[in-house]
Amino acid sequence: MNLPGDPANLDLHQATTSTDLWCVAPCLETLLEFDPNDQTKILPDLAIRWDISSDGLTYTFFLRQGVQFHDGSPFTSKDVLVTFQRIISPPEGVNSPRSVFFNTVERIETPDDVTVRFVLKQPDPALLYNVAIPWTGIYPAHLIEAGADLRDTKNLIGTGPFKFKSYTPGVAFELERNPNYFDKDLPYLDGIVGHPMTDWNAVAQAFLAGQLHLYRSLTTPPLDLFQGRSDIQVVGVPTTLVWRLILNARTFEPFKDERVRQAITLALDREAMIAAMTEGRSVLSGWMHPYGAWALPEDRVRQARGFGKDKEADRQQAKQLLAEAGFPNGLEFELLAFNLDVTTPSLIADQLGQVGIKAKPQILQLGEYVQRIVAREFQMALGFNAPWVDEPKSTFGAWITSNEQASLTGLWSDELIQLYQQIERELDIDKRKQLTHELDFRTLDDPVFGMIYVYRPVIWHVFRPAILANWTPQPNYNLTEKHATTWLRS
Amino acid sequence: MFVQYLVRRAIGGFLVVLIATFVVFTFIRLAGDPAALIVGGTGENITINPARVEQVRRELGLDRPLIIQFFDFLGGLVTGGLGNSYVTGRPIADELRVRLPVTIEIAFLSEFMAWVFALPLGLFSALRRGRFTEGITRVFFFIASAVPAYWLGLLVLIAVLLVFGWRPPLGLVPPTQNLWTHLQQIILPIVVLGFVLAAGLVRFIRNAVLEVLQEPFVQVARAKGLAESTVVLRHVLRNAFAPTIAFSGLRVGYLLGGVVIVETTFNLPGLGLFFVDAVSRRDFPVIQIAVLILGSAFVIINLLTDIVTSFLDPRLRERG
Numbered sequence: 164m165n166l167p168g169d170p171a172n173l174d175l176h177q178a179t180t181s182t183d184l185w186c187v188a189p190c191l192e193t194l195l196e197f198d199p200n201d202q203t204k205i206l207p208d209l210a211i212r213w214d215i216s217s218d219g220l221t222y223t224f225f226l227r228q229g230v231q232f233h234d235g236s237p238f239t240s241k242d243v244l245v246t247f248q249r250i251i252s253p254p255e256g257v258n259s260p261r262s263v264f265f266n267t268v269e270r271i272e273t274p275d276d277v278t279v280r281f282v283l284k285q286p287d288p289a290l291l292y293n294v295a296i297p298w299t300g301i302y303p304a305h306l307i308e309a310g311a312d313l314r315d316t317k318n319l320i321g322t323g324p325f326k327f328k329s330y331t332p333g334v335a336f337e338l339e340r341n342p343n344y345f346d347k348d349l350p351y352l353d354g355i356v357g358h359p360m361t362d363w364n365a366v367a368q369a370f371l372a373g374q375l376h377l378y379r380s381l382t383t384p385p386l387d388l389f390q391g392r393s394d395i396q397v398v399g400v401p402t403t404l405v406w407r408l409i410l411n412a413r414t415f416e417p418f419k420d421e422r423v424r425q426a427i428t429l430a431l432d433r434e435a436m437i438a439a440m441t442e443g444r445s446v447l448s449g450w451m452h453p454y455g456a457w458a459l460p461e462d463r464v465r466q467a468r469g470f471g472k473d474k475e476a477d478r479q480q481a482k483q484l485l486a487e488a489g490f491p492n493g494l495e496f497e498l499l500a501f502n503l504d505v506t507t508p509s510l511i512a513d514q515l516g517q518v519g520i521k522a523k524p525q526i527l528q529l530g531e532y533v534q535r536i537v538a539r540e541f542q543m544a545l546g547f548n549a550p551w552v553d554e555p556k557s558t559f560g561a562w563i564t565s566n567e568q569a570s571l572t573g574l575w576s577d578e579l580i581q582l583y584q585q586i587e588r589e590l591d592i593d594k595r596k597q598l599t600h601e602l603d604f605r606t607l608d609d610p611v612f613g614m615i616y617v618y619r620p621v622i623w624h625v626f627r628p629a630i631l632a633n634w635t636p637q638p639n640y641n642l643t644e645k646h647a648t649t650w651l652r653s
Numbered sequence: 654m655f656v657q658y659l660v661r662r663a664i665g666g667f668l669v670v671l672i673a674t675f676v677v678f679t680f681i682r683l684a685g686d687p688a689a690l691i692v693g694g695t696g697e698n699i700t701i702n703p704a705r706v707e708q709v710r711r712e713l714g715l716d717r718p719l720i721i722q723f724f725d726f727l728g729g730l731v732t733g734g735l736g737n738s739y740v741t742g743r744p745i746a747d748e749l750r751v752r753l754p755v756t757i758e759i760a761f762l763s764e765f766m767a768w769v770f771a772l773p774l775g776l777f778s779a780l781r782r783g784r785f786t787e788g789i790t791r792v793f794f795f796i797a798s799a800v801p802a803y804w805l806g807l808l809v810l811i812a813v814l815l816v817f818g819w820r821p822p823l824g825l826v827p828p829t830q831n832l833w834t835h836l837q838q839i840i841l842p843i844v845v846l847g848f849v850l851a852a853g854l855v856r857f858i859r860n861a862v863l864e865v866l867q868e869p870f871v872q873v874a875r876a877k878g879l880a881e882s883t884v885v886l887r888h889v890l891r892n893a894f895a896p897t898i899a900f901s902g903l904r905v906g907y908l909l910g911g912v913v914i915v916e917t918t919f920n921l922p923g924l925g926l927f928f929v930d931a932v933s934r935r936d937f938p939v940i941q942i943a944v945l946i947l948g949s950a951f952v953i954i955n956l957l958t959d960i961v962t963s964f965l966d967p968r969l970r971e972r973g
Contacts, residue, residue, distance in 0.1 A: 168930060171740045256712055258691060258705065314742040332748055333922025334824035358823050361926060362917050364807050369920075372820035388811075530935035534686040537706055 164377040166357040174313035188644035191300030191321030199643035219286030226277045233326040240273035245304035264293040286588045289556035324350035324647040351650035378625040399444030399621035403639045405548045410613035413573040415542040422488040428469040429481035430518040436618045449603040455553040459603045467607040481518040493519025496542040501532035572613030666952030677944045687935035736938040756923035766847020775858025797852030806918035842915040861893035895966040902958025
């Protein structure tokens with residue numbers, strides 16, 4: 164398969180890119196996992212079953228026995244404890260971007276070798292999701308305690324179905340079958356080879372030549388090359404990522420006015436963008452994934468301001484709102500974006516221009532872009548909302564905050580924060596779903612947090628169904644990357 | 654005299670590299686913060702915590718005064734440590750060991766290919782002046798100079814794939830391991846880059862040869878009754894070579910740029926991608942080494958060019 168580049172950080176707890184995950188995930192396992200053929204389901208992995216206390220404050224996981232790490236050491240509850248301690252409170256020099264997932268964990272107990280207990284400060288139904296995402300993979304305790312550099316390939320040791328074989332920068336990252344995997348029948352593949360390739364045309368050609376079995380990208384593949392090839396399937400699945408606009412009211416006063424924010428969301432034509440940018444493969448949705456368990460139904464999405472069918476009426480209303488807010492001649496600001504996608508910012512600028520808002524796109528290298536965002540030196544920025552998993556805490560947690568330092572926009576609503584906090588703790592699934600719908604709708608309809616939903620890009624999958632077996636394209640390309648049950652038909 | 658001149662050039666070159674390194678060292682620090690990227694991740698996963706960014710900056714030593722960081726870097730070089738990448742934590746020296754030979758090989762063979770294309774064509778068009786030959790060189794020149802290497806590379810790859818159903822095996826196998834596979838992987842990129850590089854060379858060779866042909870000593874040689882082939886090979890070519898080689902030397906930057914491009918198109922694990930990645934990830938130590946290596950390559954090759962041309966043309970040596 165292709166990798167979008169060379170892996171940057173092979174320490175799964177620190178890593179943030181798909182490339183890193185695709186390289187490492189087949190080697191490491193988690194307490195629970197998502198079903199590779201249906202990401203809405205959670206399955207047992209290193210924990211064979213789990214118990215949740217009635218108050219929702221204690222999660223007990225019963226571990227699989229007889230599991231070995233690649234280096235031969237046995238897997239016990241201590242490995243789980245030490246791994247999560249590292250994720251929650253990383254030692255000096257280790258950056259753990261997902262520590263916030265476990266901010267409700269008070270302590271972790273290991274009553275015996277095969278039991279792990281998470282004791283929480285407050286109910287947190289997201290916990291089951293967060294111990295199932297591959298980024299919380301379990302390393303052997305002895306490596307972590309010895310302070311080993313887990314970015315080093317020699318420390319790429321887990322209990323997973325594949326183990327590290329070799330890495331030649333720029334050429335290939337190779338994994339081989341783990342003969343001591345706990346399930347003797349798995350994995351089916353003898354190995355996995357990832358080729359770092361940055362030129363999409365080269366990737367497409369390598370696929371055509373049969374050098375790749377699987378080709379994935381966020382960039383639209385050269386579809387004409389695959390036309391008329393009935394053996395090749397090209398699938399575009401809406402991702403869990405969402406393009407969003409971030410309005411910084413700290414540096415641009417007019418964004419404090421709700422009428423200005425509403426005018427912007429009214430001016431955006433999401434369906435036009437879906438047609439232009441995803442070949443029509445994406446769908447109109449709310450912040451939660453349209454095929455997931457928390458999806459806001461489409462008819463509800465369409466009721467949100469700016470999401471209806473009649474764009475002309477929306478534009479008229481936008482102009483009127485701007486006039487009421489004191490900007491009858493429109494307004495002007497800078498639209499910051501990074502160089503992954505240069506078309507989306509110009510589409511946005513064009514659509515805003517139709518109601519008299521002049522957004523001047525400024526496309527930066529990623530490094531510079533991130534620095535400007537961190538320093539809050541922007542007026543409007545285009546970026547992703549990128550939940551690690553399709554779950555409300557992951558989707559909203561990063562930006563629904565009244566913490567002045569954490570807020571990107573300097574805008575918030577106490578009422579909606581309360582609603583969010585209720586979702587965080589709610590144990591009843593139906594109630595939680597209903598509250599999530601409410602939050603999703605209200606943040607689409609009126610961007611009080613200064614976050615405006617733009618559209619959901621697609622992740623393209625190109626493969627030959629007659630060869631690549633027991634593998635289905637999924638929306639989240641960072642969730643089910645273990646490939647234990649995939650095989651190749653010769 | 655000449656040795657003195659070379660020493661002077663060498664010292665000058667060293668200073669150029671040092672200054673270039675310092676300029677890049679300063680400027681990349683103005684254009685994006687690696688700590689922010691390390692904490693924030695990629696564009697997909699920007700989760701931003703200013704306090705954490707500050708901490709990483711401290712850990713990387715980026716909070717110290719610029720001049721101290723620079724001397725630290727130079728100190729590392731003198732003691733032989735190239736440092737580790739900020740992003741991967743891997744030693745830069747390890748990456749260079751694998752990647753540098755690839756880039757040198759592609760650069761060298763592509764330049765060689767350029768000469769293979771350009772020498773006969775340039776010579777031919779200078780000696781047989783006339784509409785037809787002029788037309789051929791002109792067409793060649795326009796195509797080769799108008800076509801970007803990446804586009805030509807893609808075109809060649811697609812053509813070969815669609816016509817022969819063949820594509821070079823992915824990556825690059827070392828020649829010591831399997832020479833045949835290695836040749837398959839290397840042939841298309843060097844032909845493509847050679848072709849593109851040949852554009853300027855053809856014109857230069859043609860003009861140089863034409864110029865030499867008008868020199869009195871050529872007339873003398875002919876008047877002596879030497880065979881035309883002897884006149885061309887011994888007298889004309891040799892004198893036309895010196896400026897052409899000097900011209901090639903000056904084009905090193907262009908050559909290296911082309912190498913980076915074909916490395917990307919043909920997916921070869923050379924320095925090109927490594928350095929480009931480093932720039933977008935704000936991996937300062939790698940970028941600094943990159944400038945150092947490319948700058949040194951430029952200076953060294955120009956120095957070598959000087960030496961070679963002076964051997965071809967003793968007058969240059971005399972002038973010193």
